[in-house]
Amino acid sequence: xxxxxxxxxxxxxxxxxxxxxxxxxxxxxxxxxxxxxxxxxxxxxxxxxxxxxxxxxxxxxxxxxxxxxxxxxxxxxxxxxxxxxxxxxxxxxxxxxxxxxxxxxxxxxxxxxxxxxxxxxxxxxxxxxxxxxxxxxxxxxxxxxxxxxxxxxxxxxxxxxxxxxxxxxxxxxxxxxxxxxxxxxxxxxxxxxxxxxxxxxxxxxxxxxxxxxxxxxxxxxxxxxxxxxxxxxxxxxxxxxxxxxxxxxxxxxxxxxxxxxxxxxxxxxxxxxxxxxxxxxxxxxxxxxxxxxxxxxxxxxxxxxxxxxxxxxxxxxxxxxxxxxxxxxxxxxxxxxxxxxxxxxxxxxxxxxxxxxxxxxxxxxxxxxxxxxxxxxx
Ligand SMILES: NC(=O)c1ccc[n+]([C@@H]2O[C@H](COP(=O)([O-])OP(=O)(O)OC[C@H]3O[C@@H](n4cnc5c(N)ncnc54)[C@H](O)[C@@H]3O)[C@@H](O)[C@H]2O)c1
Numbered sequence: 001x002x003x004x005x006x007x008x009x010x011x012x013x014x015x016x017x018x019x020x021x022x023x024x025x026x027x028x029x030x031x032x033x034x035x036x037x038x039x040x041x042x043x044x045x046x047x048x049x050x051x052x053x054x055x056x057x058x059x060x061x062x063x064x065x066x067x068x069x070x071x072x073x074x075x076x077x078x079x080x081x082x083x084x085x086x087x088x089x090x091x092x093x094x095x096x097x098x099x100x101x102x103x104x105x106x107x108x109x110x111x112x113x114x115x116x117x118x119x120x121x122x123x124x125x126x127x128x129x130x131x132x133x134x135x136x137x138x139x140x141x142x143x144x145x146x147x148x149x150x151x152x153x154x155x156x157x158x159x160x161x162x163x164x165x166x167x168x169x170x171x172x173x174x175x176x177x178x179x180x181x182x183x184x185x186x187x188x189x190x191x192x193x194x195x196x197x198x199x200x201x202x203x204x205x206x207x208x209x210x211x212x213x214x215x216x217x218x219x220x221x222x223x224x225x226x227x228x229x230x231x232x233x234x235x236x237x238x239x240x241x242x243x244x245x246x247x248x249x250x251x252x253x254x255x256x257x258x259x260x261x262x263x264x265x266x267x268x269x270x271x272x273x274x275x276x277x278x279x280x281x282x283x284x285x286x287x288x289x290x291x292x293x294x295x296x297x298x299x300x301x302x303x304x305x306x307x308x309x310x311x312x313x314x315x316x317x318x319x320x321x322x323x324x325x326x327x328x329x330x331x332x333x334x335x336x337x338x339x340x341x342x343x344x345x346x347x348x349x350x351x352x353x354x355x356x357x358x359x360x361x362x363x364x365x366x367x368x369x370x371x372x373x374x375x376x377x378x
Contacts (some may be wrong), residue, residue, distance in 0.1 A: 221249025
């Protein structure tokens with residue numbers, strides 16, 4: 001039985017608390033949490049365990065653990081992005097399992113620090129867990145796309161195209177928390193807040209791109225200082241190219257994810273997956289056909305999709321069974337991509353994405369920090 005504390009009881013944290021308290025994650029017990037907004041607390045107080053201990057902050061909760069006020073083995077970190085690193089490191093220093101909500105942080109260095117703290121703690125407890133709430137990885141449709149791409153059945157990726165403009169948000173969303181849509185507390189806009197799921201899926205299904213050129217538009221649709229409209233152009237090592245477009249200001253938006261492979265086109269739209277299959281490999285056709293305007297014969301096939309049922313519960317259950325939907329190391333990848341898109345947009349240049357820590361990662365952080373410092377002095 002995992003004994004869990006939830007740090008950060010806002011929208012998401014209180015949602016997870018209710019799931020656990022209602023017994024939807026067998027074997028997980030909610031032992032402690034941090035303070036909850038009064039109106040939300042009134043709504044859920046009868047569901048939460050009567051003996052659950054409440055603390056004013058994650059830091060105080062972990063101090064409470066040191067003082068043996070609570071007996072926990074796992075923390076769920078569901079706070080604003082800048083605080084993830086310090087809280088996770090503190091939890092690992094105490095030998096606690098960590099399940100953190102996306103993204104890992106604001107800079108890739110934070111995610112690397114968290115990983116280092118995890119590895120250090122793991123030397124004392126090889127069974128220690130560190131995972132991320134990238135719940136969209138449980139969607140059957142994305143699992144299927146990954147399986148098809150990684151099977152190699154249709155050859156290599158040639159092109160990726162993902163338009164995610166169904167993250168629409170009215171101004172009220174941005175006004176709902178003082179940390180939202182601020183560089184200083186949220187750490188970014190559409191890319192860092194809404195899109196970590198998509199960026200994670202993109203690299204999980206298609207592999208890590210080798211470089212990116214980004215174009216971010218800040219406050220285009222909302223009165224916010226961070227971006228609400230993004231276009232990124234990717235290149236992969238094998239020459240494949242890709243475009244990723246996201247916005248919180250477009251309606252009606254769309255979510256259309258296409259992967260063009262050597263011998264098929266995968267199209268995922270609003271959770272439905274179709275495949276356009278070629279009757280024979282395109283390269284064979286190209287080289288061996290005499291007709292100047294001939295095209296391969298293609299036929300559509302629907303891939304029966306299951307509904308994504310209770311993805312958060314699946315993720316929590318799997319975590320409780322020691323199976324991680326997204327391991328800690330995975331969160332570094334999406335953050336590196338996001339950081340690179342920002343840097344590329346600010347410096348109007350292509351940014352490479354090598355597997356090891358790069359000078360551009362530090363450059364991103366330096367620019368970010370100096371921008372924040374200038375702003376706070378204004
Ligand atoms: N996985 C998903 O589908 C999903 C969806 C939305 C948000 N998120 C992520 O969840 C996290 C929280 O987002 P949210 O929408 O719930 O935000 P929110 O503003 O509703 O909640 C954040 C909560 O954290 C609390 N908090 C801040 N610092 C704290 C600290 N040091 N100790 C304890 N509590 C602290 C705040 O008081 C607030 O209650 C973010 O990382 C966000 O990106 C994930």
